[in-house]
Structures are given as C-alpha cells and as structure tokens.
Amino acid sequence: MKDIFDRENEISLLKNSLDSPLIVIMGLRRTGKTSLVRSVLNEEKVTYIFLDMRRFENKEYIVYKDFIQVLEKEINRIVKKNRDLISHLQIRGVQIMGISVNFSWGRDKVELSDIFSSLNDWGEEKGKTVYIVIDEAQELIKLKGYNVLYSIAYAFDNLKKLNFIITGSEVRVKDKFLKLQDEESPLFGRTHIEINIKPFDKETAIRFLEEGFREQRINFEDKERVYDILGGNPGWLTYFGYVYIKTKDEEKAIVNTKKYAKKLLSREFCNFLKEGGRDKRRYVKVIETCKEGCRWKDIKNSLEALEGREINDGTVRDIVNNLLEYSFLIKEDKEYIIADKLLGEISDLRC
Numbered sequence: 535m536k537d538i539f540d541r542e543n544e545i546s547l548l549k550n551s552l553d554s555p556l557i558v559i560m561g562l563r564r565t566g567k568t569s570l571v572r573s574v575l576n577e578e579k580v581t582y583i584f585l586d587m588r589r590f591e592n593k594e595y596i597v598y599k600d601f602i603q604v605l606e607k608e609i610n611r612i613v614k615k616n617r618d619l620i621s622h623l624q625i626r627g628v629q630i631m632g633i634s635v636n637f638s639w640g641r642d643k644v645e646l647s648d649i650f651s652s653l654n655d656w657g658e659e660k661g662k663t664v665y666i667v668i669d670e671a672q673e674l675i676k677l678k679g680y681n682v683l684y685s686i687a688y689a690f691d692n693l694k695k696l697n698f699i700i701t702g703s704e705v706r707v708k709d710k711f712l713k714l715q716d717e718e719s720p721l722f723g724r725t726h727i728e729i730n731i732k733p734f735d736k737e738t739a740i741r742f743l744e745e746g747f748r749e750q751r752i753n754f755e756d757k758e759r760v761y762d763i764l765g766g767n768p769g770w771l772t773y774f775g776y777v778y779i780k781t782k783d784e785e786k787a788i789v790n791t792k793k794y795a796k797k798l799l800s801r802e803f804c805n806f807l808k809e810g811g812r813d814k815r816r817y818v819k820v821i822e823t824c825k826e827g828c829r830w831k832d833i834k835n836s837l838e839a840l841e842g843r844e845i846n847d848g849t850v851r852d853i854v855n856n857l858l859e860y861s862f863l864i865k866e867d868k869e870y871i872i873a874d875k876l877l878g879e880i881s882d883l884r885c
C-alpha cells in the first residue's frame with residue numbers, strides 16, 4: 535500500500551477480516567488508525583459510511599440530532615454516486631428531496647436501525663457489503679437519550695450485508711462504549727476482530743524517516759536522535775519530516791513537533807480532566823513521575839509528596855485506573871509508562 539508505511543500485519547489482518555461484522559481498531563492519538571482504515575477500504579473499493587466522531591471531542595455531551603446529522607451528510611455523499619440507494623430510504627423520518635435525503639430527529643425521528651436496514655437492503659440488491667466506520671467511537675459515550683448499541687446489535691444479528699469498523703484512541707471504546715463483556719450491554723458476547731496499532735519501534739521509526747527523506751532526496755543523518763526525542767508515533771514523525779523538509783532546520787522541526795504534539799495531547803488531557811472533574815495537579819504529577827517508567831509505589835510516594843500527607847491506596851488506584859482507561863498510561867508487567875513520550879511535555883498544562 536503506497537501511502538501507508540510498514541503495518542503489513544495490520545493491513546492484512548484488516549483485509550482478511552472484512553467479512554466480519556465487527557472490527558475494532560485501537561491505537562493512541564496519531565498512530566495511524568484513520569489512514570489505515572481509509573486506505574484499506576479505498577484500495578478494496580468497498581462502499582463505506584465514515585462517521586467522524588472526533589468532531590465531538592470538545593462537547594460536553596451530544597444528542598441524537600448531532601449524530602444523525604453526521605450520518606445524513608455521509609449518506610448524501612453515497613447517494614450522490616449511487617442514486618438507486620434513495621429508493622431504499624423511503625422510511626419513517628426520512629424526507630427525500632430530489633437527489634438528497636433529510637433525516638428528522640424530532641418527534642417523528644428516523645430510527646438508526648431503519649437506516650441500517652435500508653443500507654443492508656441496498657447492499658443485498660447490489661450484492662455487496664456496506665461498511666459503517668465509526669471513527670473515535672468513544673465520543674458516543676457522551677450521546678444522551680439514545681443508545682446506538684441496540685441498532686448495532688440488531689445489525690450484527692440480522693443484517694448480513696452491513697459490517698462495522700469501530701476505531702478508538704482509548705481503551706474506553708471497548709469497555710465503556712461497546713461493552714462487549716458486559717452482560718447488560720446489547721452487544722454482550724458478540725465476537726469481534728481486534729486490531730491494535732502501536733507506535734513504530736525504533737528500527738521502524740528510523741526506516742520511516744529514512745524513506746520519507748529519501749523520497750524527497752534529502753540526506754538526513756540524525757534519525758536516531760529524532761526517535762530518541764520524539765518517540766515512534768508516526769503522526770509526530772510525519773510532522774517532524776514536514777517541518778524539516780520546509781525549513782531544513784532540525785532544532786526548529788523538533789521544537790515545532792513538540793509544540794504540535796503538546797497542543798493536541800494537552801487538549802485531550804484537559805478534556806479528560808474536565809469530563810471527570812479530576813484534580814489537575816494530581817494527574818499531571820503521575821504523568822511526570824511515569825515519564826521514564828514507574829511503579830505503583832513511586833506513584834503513591836509522588837502523590838504524597840505533592841500533598842504533604844498520606845494518600846490511601848483506593849485514591850491512588852482510581853487515578854491510575856483512570857489514566858489506563860483513557861490510554862494515557864500503559865502497564866507493562868508491574869511497570870507503568872506514559873503511552874506517548876511527548877505526553878511528558880505537558881507538565882505546565884493550562885486548562
């Protein structure tokens with residue numbers, strides 16, 4: 535695949551899983567989830583509805599109308615190229631206006647399962663599967679008054695020409711949104727394929743930079759140093775390459791990339807703090823403590839030093855679990871480490 539470097543395993547797993555009703559793709563910010571999904575689906579020339587939930591990241595909560603408007607826009611994009619889909623959308627809550635559709639969200643609202651059924655019928659007629667991609671689906675935890683999981687479960691069980699690809703940058707997408715392990719959840723017990731996208735390891739990151747620079751006919755020596763400073767996140771490395779190619783100034787490219795990553799990660803971290811009414815000083819302290827790896831005891835000690843008093847294990851556990859759940863922290867054996875090296879830059883967080 536031309537535009538995707540490395541990731542052979544992830545690409546073939548995704549391609550080979552396209553007949554599964556549910557694929558979950560997990561990876562930290564900027565690791566390449568969206569580009570992987572889009573390029574595989576484009577290359578396979580399949581029809582897909584792409585629902586970008588990231589747009590809701592700064593909202594405290596969302597309502598059905600917000601979600602349905604994103605869906606409406608995407609369906610209209612498909613309808614433009616496939617007029618025959620319209621005849622399948624003659625359902626309650628859908629107004630057909632020439633060559634576009636209008637979804638109601640008020641009293642006579644369109645039901646998500648009806649839209650899914652329509653897409654499935656169309657898929658059956660055409661003899662093809664239609665894919666629903668929900669990008670950064672954990673944002674849907676904030677959807678009030680409507681549970682999209684019932685419609686997804688209905689589609690999973692009944693609509694054979696409709697498959698789902700769900701991406702998320704947080705562990706929450708599985709445990710708090712899809713809730714596949716939760717007996718109370720509509721999706722309980724459904725099998726799924728899981729694809730994890732990790733930052734590049736050192737060797738891959740260096741090859742990635744090398745190839746990027748070679749394409750630009752630039753000889754760049756300091757690849758290892760760049761990895762040591764920025765880590766292996768393809769998004770940051772891409773940004774670094776972009777600035778370096780423009781300026782030929784390595785320091786400037788590093789500083790700018792750090793600034794860019796810091797802005798993005800800070801926003802995520804601030805949303806995380808705000809969402810749970812969490813204490814900024816404590817959480818930033820844990821991130822600082824775990825920059826180079828840490829143990830439970832180090833976290834507890836650092837929090838006690840911060841507050842000058844004893845802190846009970848339950849409180850420490852809550853803080854650590856929250857950071858794990860939102861994928862800011864990773865646990866490896868008994869060690870904790872920040873999930874992205876540049877998360878270590880947010881010490882002076884302002885939010």
Ligand SMILES: Nc1ncnc2c1ncn2[C@@H]1O[C@H](COP(=O)(O)OP(=O)(O)OP(=O)(O)O)[C@@H](O)[C@H]1O
Pocket residue numbers: 537538539540541561562563564565566567568569570588703768769770772
């Ligand atoms: N394997 C790769 N090869 C080439 N470029 C890549 C690769 N992975 C990621 N990138 C680049 O890194 C940047 C981030 O990728 P992408 O937007 O796909 O990541 P993401 O995980 O969806 O990020 P976000 O969390 O912001 O949604 C993009 O500029 C993309 O082109």
Ligand SMILES: [Mg+2]
Pocket residue numbers: 567568569669
């Ligand atoms: Mg993305």
